[in-house]
Amino acid sequence: MTDPVLRIENLTVEIRTRTGVAPVIDDLSFRVDTGRTLALVGESGCGKSMTALAIMGLLPRGIGRIVRGSILLGAEDLATTSPARMRSIRGNEIGMIFQEPMTSLNPVYSVGEQISEVLRAHQGMGRKAAWSMAIELLDAVHIPNPSLRVSDYPFQMSGGQRQRVMIAIALACRPRVLIADEPTTALDVTVQAQIFDLLKDLQRDTGTAIILITHDMGAVTEMADEMIVMYAGRMAEAGPVEAVISRPRHPYTRGLISCVPHLGAIVDDDRPLLTEIPGIVPGLGQFGQDRCLFASRCELSDSHCRSARPAAYAITDGHSAACWQAGGAA
Amino acid sequence: MTDMANHDATTTPRPRHPAVEAFEMFTRNLSAIVGLVLLMLIILGAFLGPMLYPTDPFEMVWAPFTPPGQEGFLLGTDYLGRDLLAALLNGARVTLLVGASAALLSVCIGVTVGALSGYYSGFVEEALMRVTEFFQVLPTLLFCMVIVALFGTSLHMIVLAIGVVSWTGVARIARSEVMRIKQLEYVLAARASGATHSQIILFTILPNAMPPIIVQATLMVGSAILFEASLSFLGLTDPNVVSWGQVIGANRQYILDSSFAVTIPGLAIFVTVLAISLIGDGLNDALNPKLRRR
Numbered sequence: 195m196t197d198p199v200l201r202i203e204n205l206t207v208e209i210r211t212r213t214g215v216a217p218v219i220d221d222l223s224f225r226v227d228t229g230r231t232l233a234l235v236g237e238s239g240c241g242k243s244m245t246a247l248a249i250m251g252l253l254p255r256g257i258g259r260i261v262r263g264s265i266l267l268g269a270e271d272l273a274t275t276s277p278a279r280m281r282s283i284r285g286n287e288i289g290m291i292f293q294e295p296m297t298s299l300n301p302v303y304s305v306g307e308q309i310s311e312v313l314r315a316h317q318g319m320g321r322k323a324a325w326s327m328a329i330e331l332l333d334a335v336h337i338p339n340p341s342l343r344v345s346d347y348p349f350q351m352s353g354g355q356r357q358r359v360m361i362a363i364a365l366a367c368r369p370r371v372l373i374a375d376e377p378t379t380a381l382d383v384t385v386q387a388q389i390f391d392l393l394k395d396l397q398r399d400t401g402t403a404i405i406l407i408t409h410d411m412g413a414v415t416e417m418a419d420e421m422i423v424m425y426a427g428r429m430a431e432a433g434p435v436e437a438v439i440s441r442p443r444h445p446y447t448r449g450l451i452s453c454v455p456h457l458g459a460i461v462d463d464d465r466p467l468l469t470e471i472p473g474i475v476p477g478l479g480q481f482g483q484d485r486c487l488f489a490s491r492c493e494l495s496d497s498h499c500r501s502a503r504p505a506a507y508a509i510t511d512g513h514s515a516a517c518w519q520a521g522g523a524a
Numbered sequence: 525m526t527d528m529a530n531h532d533a534t535t536t537p538r539p540r541h542p543a544v545e546a547f548e549m550f551t552r553n554l555s556a557i558v559g560l561v562l563l564m565l566i567i568l569g570a571f572l573g574p575m576l577y578p579t580d581p582f583e584m585v586w587a588p589f590t591p592p593g594q595e596g597f598l599l600g601t602d603y604l605g606r607d608l609l610a611a612l613l614n615g616a617r618v619t620l621l622v623g624a625s626a627a628l629l630s631v632c633i634g635v636t637v638g639a640l641s642g643y644y645s646g647f648v649e650e651a652l653m654r655v656t657e658f659f660q661v662l663p664t665l666l667f668c669m670v671i672v673a674l675f676g677t678s679l680h681m682i683v684l685a686i687g688v689v690s691w692t693g694v695a696r697i698a699r700s701e702v703m704r705i706k707q708l709e710y711v712l713a714a715r716a717s718g719a720t721h722s723q724i725i726l727f728t729i730l731p732n733a734m735p736p737i738i739v740q741a742t743l744m745v746g747s748a749i750l751f752e753a754s755l756s757f758l759g760l761t762d763p764n765v766v767s768w769g770q771v772i773g774a775n776r777q778y779i780l781d782s783s784f785a786v787t788i789p790g791l792a793i794f795v796t797v798l799a800i801s802l803i804g805d806g807l808n809d810a811l812n813p814k815l816r817r818r
Contacts, residue, residue: 250716252715252716256645256646281718281719284715284716284718285716285717285718285719286718289717290713290716290717292709292712292713292716293709294709297708297709297710298709298710298712299713300710300713300728300731300732301542301710302731302732303731311717312717312718315717315718315719316718347541349542363713363717364717
């Protein structure tokens with residue numbers, strides 16, 4: 195294995211709520227390697243986006259803070275680095291793209307200005323060099339007629355095109371890590387596939403490690419090499435995508451996978467059209483308790499699950515699940 | 525490539541720039557155009573008038589209170605026998621300049637205070653909003669008079685006084701816009717690409733917050749002119765320059781005998797402020813289409 199470009203170790207992030215302090219990310223560890231894609235999967239409120247914000251150093255001020263653990267980019271710990279250093283890392287060494295391409299571009303600047311702004315800020319490029327680089331980048335993300343479209347405003351582009359522009363901005367400085375927070379959720383299915391293809395192509399060219407945040411299992415199988423299933427701020431199951439999808443060991447992972455409709459699958463009593471996981475993600479107030487937080491929704495849970503937090507149980511090399519039942523339920 | 529571009533341009537109508545749409549909406553608004561034409565005429569009169577009609581507004585030219593139209597004086601003469609038309613033309617420049625620069629000053633103060641208090645939460649916001657409230661509850665004209673009375677009646681001081689008492693409205697508008705915009709995703713995206721807080725306030729948030737501020741600034745030119753007129757009426761004015769309010773103030777004792785000397789500059793103020801209000805309303809309709817009354 196190569197050296198990881200980003201290594202998260204025992205990261206714990208607390209946020210302040212009206213009722214008290216809740217660990218919205220609880221003892222999370224993972225690593226991403228150059229040229230690889232890691233997917234963070236889970237329902238809303240599982241701490242996926244918080245993980246992204248923690249890596250970017252953009253946790254809401256006064257509300258969220260890193261209490262333990264480290265975020266190592268190479269040898270540098272982002273959890274303790276200075277705000278000025280963090281600003282030069284953001285956009286330069288870690289890029290980010292967002293869920294909502296319709297609102298994540300500034301409406302008063304042309305896309306060319308927005309791309310060249312990043313280049314000028316981080317790479318010290320001149321106005322002209324940055325502008326022609328912006329045209330090249332638009333070409334790289336497959337925008338037709340890049341030399342004309344470069345002076346377009348965001349409202350003159352479709353959602354898919356805007357997301358391509360966001361990708362161009364995020365990858366402009368060839369960052370070591372790209373965080374994609376639900377990059378295709380707001381797009382048509384056909385456009386989704388194009389965006390994923392584009393990301394894969396660009397990853398092959400630049401070697402950028404991608405952290406893909408999603409709740410879409412289809413996106414995971416299409417894009418990712420490794421995956422982490424998160425539940426209530428904790429790692430539920432982690433491992434290579436192939437292993438986790440084909441042999442899920444955590445009941446939550448199994449539930450998530452069975453929620454995905456399968457075109458052409460045989461629908462019978464064993465495999466109904468769609469299944470659901472009963473219940474909802476626990477409220478923030480229950481985060482961090484010393485028990486399995488999924489127990490209340492889990493049909494396998496017993497008294498052990500409700501009295502102690504399950505530790506990660508290694509199944510095979512790299513594949514692990516945090517479940518008391520994972521050992522026996524094979 | 526070129527063929528494809530032409531093809532695109534002809535088949536799909538590209539959305540037009542919002543500024544272009546706003547401009548067209550403004551030009552279709554009859555009352556706004558009337559206001560714009562009136563204001564243009566007044567500005568022309570203010571800057572060309574003194575050249576075309578070079579009578580000194582401070583010089584006694586005829587008997588006091590010559591009624592308009594008599595003895596060759598289109599608007600008559602005031603209580604010292606000075607030509608009212610000359611006073612009106614020369615006063616227009618002072619009135620407009622004081623109005624515009626006082627409005628500009630209060631927009632600068634208001635936007636700065638509003639943007640900072642909207643962007644930063646916590647102590648900065650609390651402190652700035654308390655200061656804003658302090659200025660908001662002061663009786664504005666009285667405060668204005670105190671400043672001018674204490675520090676002198678030069679034009680600079682009058683502009684400063686008007687600016688200092690009238691920025692709170694802009695500050696509140698700017699604050700609410702900044703608070704709305706700072707939660708939008710493109711601000712987070714700007715932070716994620718490494719922008720500093722000051723870059724985000726100046727180049728990401730403020731350009732998007734401008735439309736309502738522009739409208740407010742326009743309307744404030746009108747209210748600054750009224751402020752200046754009120755101060756001049758009360759005698760708090762630079763005695764070395766003519767302004768419309770000053771003409772009214774000087775002739776106010778004789779309002780019952782020769783009302784024209786007060787009415788004419790009063791009408792000039794009325795028409796100017798009306799024109800500015802019409803433009804402001806037109807801008808409001810054009811820049812904030814969602815708020816338009818139907």
